[in-house]
Amino acid sequence: MIENSRLLPAKINLALHPIRSEDVSLQSFYLHLLHAAIQGLGERGRVARDILAAYQEAWNIPLENRKPTLNLDQIVGMLQKREHWREFWKFHERGYKYLLLFEMMFIYLDEFEFIHNCDFIQEFQRRLAIGPVSLHQLRHTLRLLLQGRIGEAEKHAPNVGDFRFFFDTFRNEEQFACLPEKKIAVVATMSSGKSTVLNALLGRKVFPSANQACTSKIVRWTHRPGLSRLTAYARNTGVDIRWQLTLDEMRQWNSDPSIPSVYIEGGDGPLSSFRSRKVVFIDTPGTNNSRDDRHGRITQDFLHGEDYDAVMYILDATNLATEDDQTLLHQTLEAAKGKQMVFLLNKVDALDMEAGETITGMLEMAVSYLRENGVPNPFVIPVSAYAALLFKLALGGQEFSRKETRDLDRLYALYQDESYDMNRYVRMGHPQETWDGDSVAEDNGVPYPRERLQLALYRTGLSLLPKIF
Structure with missing residues (x-):
């Protein structure tokens, strides 16, 4: 049946x-x-x-x-x-x-x-x-x-x-x-880059991303091998179905208080992070929205009452150890006892190297912060979700805004530097990725060597997730 x-x-x-x-x-x-x-x-x-x-x-x-x-x-x-x-x-x-x-x-x-x-x-x-x-x-x-x-x-x-x-x-x-599946709850405070992480894994913009509360409900995205189209439905008084979900439609659903949950399926393709695997990412609302405490209640109700196998907790490297994050971290640790927890230290590309900030130093600060708050042996991966998203969009031949073009130029140059290989900062092996495709990708009129874009994408750290979950 x-x-x-x-x-x-x-x-x-x-x-x-x-x-x-x-x-x-x-x-x-x-x-x-x-x-x-x-x-x-x-x-x-x-x-x-x-x-x-x-x-x-x-x-x-x-x-x-x-x-x-x-x-x-x-x-x-x-x-x-x-x-x-x-x-x-x-x-x-x-x-x-x-x-x-x-x-x-x-x-x-x-x-x-x-x-x-x-x-x-x-x-x-x-x-x-x-x-x-x-x-x-x-x-x-x-x-x-x-x-x-x-x-x-x-x-x-x-x-x-x-x-x-x-x-x-x-x-x-x-x-x-x-098929066996792994259900991963994605948790973070507002504006930590949670939606950008999910968009980077998808390789397209679907989850709303801005410097404010963007997710107001539980959103389940199931990666389905063989289905590149993003199908979706919103559950409310009826059922609103989409054969090809867009960012604008997701924004409309997200702003509709009568919709408690959204289900997305698909997203497979040549740049898919999980290839032939069935993985379910469960996006929870950002919890520190001062204008709407329902976001925190929705997240806590999910963490305490729903079925999931692991937690992907996202930390903001530019705003670490805030009171809001401490509160959410303690709540998540209490609710997810015994479950696998992986911490993503996001936005490492925004560090000010000239002011003495380093990836190693920020990683040590994140580990110390987590240990002080009840995580004795935290597994932390430094990542740049925004860079990964831009690199995937470039490899897919997507058009960019002027700001995105400038950001792509900057981040592309940054991740040619071997010291920005996030895989070097994690205590695990990282087998070389194999890539298929042409030697050059044309993006918004600017040619980038495809193999260098793929290398830059690999160095953002998100390529480690399929090896962990």
């Missing part, structure tokens, strides 16, 4: 979709019909665009073919025109109309039993000559899949089209659910 089906449609591998191998014209017809169905079934326009964009990106639809959405009459009318007879024939004779109807129900897993009564589905059936027996067969197939009876579903499915794509999706979900 599939326990949590909410995000399942958003996690399908669209690159393996049967229509992916067809020509652009038929792909466009299929996507127009799917998009019209989402709109016709009452889904909000933003989500409809989100889903359409995911398909277009996965299928490499040229920009000139990404036309404005058409309604059902216009799409069917186009299919029936003489110049489109080949696409019309394929759509009917290859069973793609059944595939599409099944996909409509698949996208609406929470209510697929009822959507057949809506006007759009009935009109879709009428215009494309799909009988009630076929609809019943498709619905029963989906019921079997949701019950985990995949073999029965394969036998029951219509002998048309290619439904293996959906069967494989359910198989992959069951296999993923059985």
Whole structure:
């Protein structure tokens, strides 16, 4: 039985979709019909665009073919025109109309039993000559899949089209659910760089980051091997789902007091920190927001009452040993007794070397501070999350603001210096990383040798985390 089906449609591998191998014209017809169905079934326009964009990106639809959405009459009318007879024939004779109807129900897993009564589905059936027996067969197939009876579903499915794509999706979900996972609670006071650490691990900006309280709820991010897209849903009175989560959407969810928690899944790719592993990071609110003490209560309730295996506690190298941090540290140690704890000393790139500050000196101060507050043998890793994030964005060819470009130049030069290799300051081995890719990355018009960017990224210290957790 599939326990949590909410995000399942958003996690399908669209690159393996049967229509992916067809020509652009038929792909466009299929996507127009799917998009019209989402709109016709009452889904909000933003989500409809989100889903359409995911398909277009996965299928490499040229920009000139990404036309404005058409309604059902216009799409069917186009299919029936003489110049489109080949696409019309394929759509009917290859069973793609059944595939599409099944996909409509698949996208609406929470209510697929009822959507057949809506006007759009009935009109879709009428215009494309799909009988009630076929609809019943498709619905029963989906019921079997949701019950985990995949073999029965394969036998029951219509002998048309290619439904293996959906069967494989359910198989992959069951296999993923059985993978061993490690749940890591991420804890820090406000503005310690907790969101930047998570963004650096992701290699993209999703967690809001600013010099103020940014996280107001529990956010779970599960790294899923093979899924580069960031799927997500917010739990409130309903369920708000995203196929491709953006920073702006995360900010909106974060500012909505009616949403207690957010679930994110995905984030795999060539720059993924955890590669083939299933790791769950649980982001907790910053606890020293003077205007809202709920943040501290939410964090403490989680630490005392929820299931997690380890704590990643983030210290601010530029503002160490504050009263707020001491309070949170003592609370965390009490709640997480017996659990693995790793401390990240963040923002080491902001140290003033000319004023005599050194990485070794700051590390010794952090260790002494932790020992004085009840951690006899702390494991501390100095890191620069902001530098790691910029290096990953540069390797991914992302555009930068003017400030980010200046910061990238400065940090790139800084981490060419071997003395800034954070791995040297941790008592553990650090096997050499292996990297694939071209020799040069072009970033905002400025060329950086790719191998030097990768070396700089490795030296930020975050590459140690997969070896620890």
